[in-house]
Amino acid sequence: MNTARPDSIALFCLTPGGVALAQRLRDLVPLTCFTSEKLLQPGFIPFGGSFARTVEQAFSEYSALVFIAATGIVVRVIAPLLNDKLHDPAVVVMDERAEHVISLLSGHLGGANELTRQIAQLLNADPVxxxxxxxNQLAALDTLAAKLDATLLDFRQTVKTINQMLVSQKRVGLWWDRDFTQNAESYDTRGFIPVDNLDVLPALDALVCVTLRDDLPTQAIPLYKLVPKRVVAGIGCRRDTPPQTVAKLLNQQLAENHFDPLALRAIGSVSLKQDEPALLELAQRCQIPFNIFSVDQLAEHEKRFPASEFVRHTVGVGSVSQPAAWLMSNGNLVGNTLREQGVTITLGVSDRC
Known part of the structure; x- marks a missing residue:
């Protein structure tokens, strides 16, 4: 998702007062500061051609944009750039006297609300x-999803539905699968009704379940799965294996271990496979990273697993999928390795958000 990162924030200032405030703020927060040529100060970057053109470029390169400017100017300059809440960066606007800090765009998923609070606290300003x-001092499903690095089927509509239910004082339950109960209290869940047992539900209008499972007991109320992206797959395959074969076998392996396909976080393989069409297509279709490991990296963990001399002769290490999955999951492998049609797939579960 597009959550604002401290190391990826662009700041734009248009006046001498804005430059002074930017200088003050960048001592407190990592920022890349842009301004006009005539206002340029050491450490600032001049607008590339124009203010609007620079904003357009930054809109796709930074996770957050902060403007020390009038809200109307900012609205006009970003309006042609807007895509959707899943991809637009956080946009925060503040006045040059640091009286108000306004969350303008991507408040939840993009992290603009959180960034607004952070900047306002640093400057003793009023967060808007x-x-x-x-x-209404309630949690939001999209914020919870961002914190968990989780997703849902029909994300946009589900978030809209649940958040609307929360602000309408409907009874929305929240159940955490056993893998996530330990850290559940560290997340903002205000407004949700805690559910401990799926077999004995309180009176509810809807239920959200935080889980990796592909199947849950049928309920008499609407049930929505919030699926953290934790599952990784180490994959080895023969050269030019058809993409549909790899995809089918991966889905088979996920189903065998009762994982929702939405839980897939990343795939990984040996460096020799970095241009393998089936793996590139799989990563692109699932919109997940394709992690590449060198022979030396995999060889460090090769002794943990059965080795194939054929694989060693072909790629330089006796096993690919298992050590790749081991590295991506910090040793938390799940189930048996699939070996079919010249493809090997090993699953692991990462504990990282």
Whole structure:
């Protein structure tokens, strides 16, 4: 998702007062500061051609944009660039006297609300946040999803439905699968009704379940799965294996271990396979990283697993899928390795958000 990262924030200032505030703020927060040629100060970057053109470029390169400017100017310059809440960066606007910090765009998923609070606290300013869940001091499903690095089927509509239910004082339950109960209290769940047992539900209008499972007991109320992206797959395959073969076998392996396909976080293989069409297509279709490991990296863990001399002769190490999955999951492998049609797939579960 597009959550704002501290190392990826661009700041734009248009006046001498804005430059002074930017200088003050960048001592507190990692920022890349842009301004006009005539206002340029050491460490600032001049607009590339124009203010609007620079903003357009930054919109796709940074996870957050902070403007020390009038809100109307910012709205006009970003309006042609807007895509959707899943991809647009966080946009925060503040006045040059640092009286108000406004969360303008991507408040939840993009992290603009959180960034607004952070900047306002640093500058002793007034944070202006207008999202309904925040105004009503409630959690938001999209914020919870971002914190968990999780996703849902029909993400946009589901988030809209659940958040609307929360602000309408509907009874929305929240159940955490056993893999996530230990850290559940560290997340903002205000407004959700805790559910401990799926077999004995309190009176609810809907239920959200945080789980990796592909199947849950049928309920009499609407049930929505919030699926953290934790599953990794180490994959080895013969050269030019058809993409549909790899995809089918991966889905088979996920189903065998009762994982929801949405839980897939990344795939990985040996460096020799970095241009393997089937793996590149799989990563692109699932919109997940394709992690590449050198022979030396895999060889460090080769002794943990059965080795194939044919594989060693072909790629330089006796096993690919198992050590790759081991590295991506920090040793937390799950189930048996699949070996079919010249493809090997090993699954692991990462504990990282």
């Amino acid at each position: 946040i207008t999202t309904a869940t925040d105004v």
